[in-house]
Amino acid sequence: MPHFVFEYSSNLDGKVDFDTLCGRILDTILESGLFEIGAVRVRAVRCEAYAIADRLPENAFIDMSLRMGVGRSTEDRKRLGDRIFAVVTEHLSMLFATPHFALTLEIREIDPDLSWKKNAIHPRLRQMPG
Numbered sequence: 001m002p003h004f005v006f007e008y009s010s011n012l013d014g015k016v017d018f019d020t021l022c023g024r025i026l027d028t029i030l031e032s033g034l035f036e037i038g039a040v041r042v043r044a045v046r047c048e049a050y051a052i053a054d055r056l057p058e059n060a061f062i063d064m065s066l067r068m069g070v071g072r073s074t075e076d077r078k079r080l081g082d083r084i085f086a087v088v089t090e091h092l093s094m095l096f097a098t099p100h101f102a103l104t105l106e107i108r109e110i111d112p113d114l115s116w117k118k119n120a121i122h123p124r125l126r127q128m129p130g
Contacts, residue, residue, distance in 0.1 A: 001110065001117075002035055002068035004042045004084075009050050009060045012095075016062075018044045021091055028087050032080045034072055038121040058100040064088065066107045069115070081107050 004025055008016070022042045029040050052059035066084070068077075085105050095101040 001039050001115075002029060002041075002066055004029060004040075004064070004066045005045060006043075006062050006064040007045045007047050008062045009052065010046050010048050011057065012060050012062070013046070015060075015095070016092065021088065024087055024091060025084060028084050029066075029080070032076075032083070034076055034080060035068075036122065036125070038119060038125040052102070056100060058098065059102075060095065060100055061102045062088075062092070062104075064103070064105040066105070067110050068107070070109045070112060077107050077109075081105060 006025075008018070022044060026040060026042045029035060029042070030037060050061070052061060064084070066081070072080075085103075088105075089096070089103065092101070092103065095103075
């Protein structure tokens with residue numbers, strides 16, 4: 001773990017390069033040094049149906065969620081959240097030039113007793129030199 005998921009309103013299609021944004025978020029998470037490379041996943045989920053605020057068709061959102069296993073300090077989680085939010089905010093600066101965009105981020109710890117995992121990527125990456 002971690003899993004970074006962001007949902008976005010479909011009216012952002014063509015305005016945001018989501019592949020590049022996913023890559024920047026992945027790089028930011030890995031640069032933190034808090035996680036093994038094989039554990040990190042970043043994905044975007046397009047939302048076709050939504051209603052935002054006063055329902056203007058220009059209203060748009062990205063809601064980001066970072067879920068991770070327990071064991072990192074509050075300071076480490078806060079530092080990572082601050083860094084991710086800064087990178088994403090910079091990437092989306094053009095959207096903040098309008099009064100129609102909302103961006104959120106929440107970090108949650110996963111209860112290890114209620115989380116099941118099986119990962120074939122870890123062994124492969126752990127065997128790679130360097």
